[in-house]
Amino acid sequence: RSSDLYFIYDLRGAAFGIDDLGGYIIVVKEGFIIQDEFDDSEIVKVSIYTSTEWFKLVINGEILPWICACIDKKYILKEHVKLLMNTNPLQLRKCFDITKAQILSNLGDTELSKQFNLWKIILFARFCNQIIENHKIVNFRNSVNDYYELRKCSTFVEMFDKFNILIASELDLLYK
Numbered sequence: 001r002s003s004d005l006y007f008i009y010d011l012r013g014a015a016f017g018i019d020d021l022g023g024y025i026i027v028v029k030e031g032f033i034i035q036d037e038f039d040d041s042e043i044v045k046v047s048i049y050t051s052t053e054w055f056k057l058v059i060n061g062e063i064l065p066w067i068c069a070c071i072d073k074k075y076i077l078k079e080h081v082k083l084l085m086n087t088n089p090l091q092l093r094k095c096f097d098i099t100k101a102q103i104l105s106n107l108g109d110t111e112l113s114k115q116f117n118l119w120k121i122i123l124f125a126r127f128c129n130q131i132i133e134n135h136k137i138v139n140f141r142n143s144v145n146d147y148y149e150l151r152k153c154s155t156f157v158e159m160f161d162k163f164n165i166l167i168a169s170e171l172d173l174l175y176k
Contacts, residue, residue, distance in 0.1 A: 004029040006051055008077035009068045015075045016123065017141035021116060023047060024077075025068060027054040058083060061091040063099060063124050070137035087135045093174055096128050111159075115150045118163040122146045125170035132174075 006027045013021035023045025028034065030050050049057070058065045068076075069083035100121050107114040123143040130137050146166050153159035 002078075004032040005078060006080040007054070007068065007083075008079075009071060010075045010077055011067065011071075012045075015071055015140050017144035018147055025049070025064070027051060058085065060095060061086065061088050062095050063092075063127055066092075066127065066131055066137060071140065085131075085136075087131060089132045092128050092131060096124055096174065099124060111156065114156060115147075115153070115159060118159065119143065119147045119150050122163065122167045122170065125167055125174055129170060129173050 006029065007025065008027075009025040011022045011025055013019055016022075024047070026034070026046060026048045028048060028050060030052060032050075034048060054065070065083060066085055069085045103117050103121055107117045123146070126143055127137050130139065130142075149162055149166060150159055153162055
């Protein structure tokens, strides 16, 4: 029942200038169950939230709803109502710090997952700075070069050093 699906966003990567990373965000009515209709050859990453879970993220000023509220319309597959977000710099920074700590505590097993997760932290820091300055995300592709810089690294130590260099100015700005 499409009336039980409130929001569907395509965050697979094209919006960020990166080829096919990430997945879909789906927000559904409480108790709604999505049937798995994919065969084994299709691998699609989907994050499903109930409306209560989703609006808790919105109220807390989390970065994911900000991304969905600001993303280009061509990546919005369904939007029951337009998301309105409140710019609260301190709340945004606290959410960023929690997200950063969660990602750093679980970077993943493969070099690609580590690289992707480090890049997400840089991306989120840049987005937080844009939100504080503009009250919205204005440039979704401003971290493409960071992604490819991290991809060039041959070891995790080199990648982590590059990450620290790339994120330094963003963190300085965010923490001011």
